[in-house]
Amino acid sequence: MHTQPINPPQRLLMGPGPINADPRVLRAMSAQLVGQYDPAMTAYMTETMELYRGVFRTANEATLLVDGTSRAGIEAALVSLIEPGDRVLVPIFGRFGHLLREIAERCGAEVHVREVEWGTVFPAAVLERAIEGIRPKLLAIVHGETSTTVAQPLDELGAICARHGVLLYTDATASLGGNEFETDAWGIDVVTAGLQKCLGGPSGSAPITLSPRAVSIVNERKSIEAGIRAPGDRVSAHPIRSNYFDLAMILDYWGPKRLNHHTEATSMLYGARECARLLVEEGLPAAVERHRLHGSAMVRGLRGLGLTLFGDQAVRMNNVAGVLIPDGIDGDAARAVLLADYGIEIGTSFGPLHGKVWRVGTMGYNARRDTVLLTLAALEQVLRRGGVAIPAGGGVDAALDHYASEQAA
Numbered sequence: 001m002h003t004q005p006i007n008p009p010q011r012l013l014m015g016p017g018p019i020n021a022d023p024r025v026l027r028a029m030s031a032q033l034v035g036q037y038d039p040a041m042t043a044y045m046t047e048t049m050e051l052y053r054g055v056f057r058t059a060n061e062a063t064l065l066v067d068g069t070s071r072a073g074i075e076a077a078l079v080s081l082i083e084p085g086d087r088v089l090v091p092i093f094g095r096f097g098h099l100l101r102e103i104a105e106r107c108g109a110e111v112h113v114r115e116v117e118w119g120t121v122f123p124a125a126v127l128e129r130a131i132e133g134i135r136p137k138l139l140a141i142v143h144g145e146t147s148t149t150v151a152q153p154l155d156e157l158g159a160i161c162a163r164h165g166v167l168l169y170t171d172a173t174a175s176l177g178g179n180e181f182e183t184d185a186w187g188i189d190v191v192t193a194g195l196q197k198c199l200g201g202p203s204g205s206a207p208i209t210l211s212p213r214a215v216s217i218v219n220e221r222k223s224i225e226a227g228i229r230a231p232g233d234r235v236s237a238h239p240i241r242s243n244y245f246d247l248a249m250i251l252d253y254w255g256p257k258r259l260n261h262h263t264e265a266t267s268m269l270y271g272a273r274e275c276a277r278l279l280v281e282e283g284l285p286a287a288v289e290r291h292r293l294h295g296s297a298m299v300r301g302l303r304g305l306g307l308t309l310f311g312d313q314a315v316r317m318n319n320v321a322g323v324l325i326p327d328g329i330d331g332d333a334a335r336a337v338l339l340a341d342y343g344i345e346i347g348t349s350f351g352p353l354h355g356k357v358w359r360v361g362t363m364g365y366n367a368r369r370d371t372v373l374l375t376l377a378a379l380e381q382v383l384r385r386g387g388v389a390i391p392a393g394g395g396v397d398a399a400l401d402h403y404a405s406e407q408a409a
């Protein structure tokens with residue numbers, strides 16, 4: 001078979017992620033490999049841990065990468081924390097809450113769920129009542145629910161969990177870097193993320209941070225592999241049910257022991273390190289503000305096109321907006337035209353929202369004024385040619401007015 005070298009078409013990725021990677025991240029990823037115990041490599045690992053402490057806003061020593069996409073971080077967290085039979089509470093407000101439930105069930109947990117309508121979030125008091133009723137070991141909740149574009153406020157939840165002796169895990173894949181997120185100040189025990197949203201990288205590495213309390217729970221179950229075990233090393237009677245995602249062993253690999261586990265995905269580490277460097281260089285508050293500015297300009301522009309937003313706007317993530325697909329428009333066909341004629345990708349939706357809601361992202365490298373204006377201009381044309389009566393230039397005008405008013409403020 002004769003194939004061509006990889007040469008992907010030019011695309012502007014304005015969906016809910018992945019987005020175009022920052023060129024600095026791509027350059028870092030193309031650097032040559034070194035051995036996994038080369039002092040250069042172990043120094044990169046240590047630097048990456050420190051950089052991600054800045055991104056997660058934590059002092060947690062146990063801040064590292066799990067190799068694999070964001071879902072690998074989720075699985076590592078849940079399989080390492082949950083023992084079969086443990087009670088776990090999963091509040092669900094979209095697709096990724098269902099994913100947490102499914103993974104917790106596969107870990108053998110006794111899973112209890114609470115659900116609210118997609119597009120809304122849970123009041124803290126409702127979660128506290130659920131904790132009181134269920135008395136779980138762990139509460140696992142999504143922060144930014146990409147499927148519905150809203151973010152669950154977490155600022156009170158850590159204190160509530162601490163009051164009831166419950167561990168708190170959250171999936172911040174979609175929100176980290178583009179929305180306020182405070183691991184330590186909010187009292188969150190374990191947080192996982194991914195690179196392909198506000199961090200401006202490709203999927204394939206899952207940053208994670210664990211509080212000292214979470215580390216001690218994980219280490220309780222440490223069982224070092226037979227082939228590398230030394231006399232006196234722990235062999236747990238109730239080991240973590242995955243070898244690859246065994247955070248106790250992964251922590252020994254990233255920690256001073258440097259005990260062999262997997263072979264760290266070197267090119268992904270280079271990329272993940274650069275993602276964090278970019279954010280730390282910009283400053284987390286400035287990055288969040290950039291996402292807020294361009295996200296709100298996109299929202300103003302979408303409204304200017306006469307579109308109706310989906311979800312509770314009071315808790316919308318800065319980096320992704322949902323809009324109702326106008327009557328008479330086939331959502332997937334219109335997305336296909338946007339891609340073919342303009343090279344712009346926006347997102348479809350899952351489950352009950354499929355065919356009803358598009359998701360438009362402004363995140364990471366693509367949280368910029370030019371990308372917002374281009375997307376609005378192209379979408380206007382696609383909608384007009386699809387038969388929707390929309391104000392000429394209404395989207396771009398509204399976004400420009402928004403930028404002007406923000407500048408004046």
Ligand SMILES: Cc1ncc(COP(=O)(O)O)c(C=O)c1O
Pocket residue numbers: 017069070071072096142144145146147171172173174194203204
């Ligand atoms: C909130 C959230 N969690 C988990 C995932 C799964 O991530 P991945 O596809 O990188 O495994 C995604 C992906 O979009 C997400 O948005």
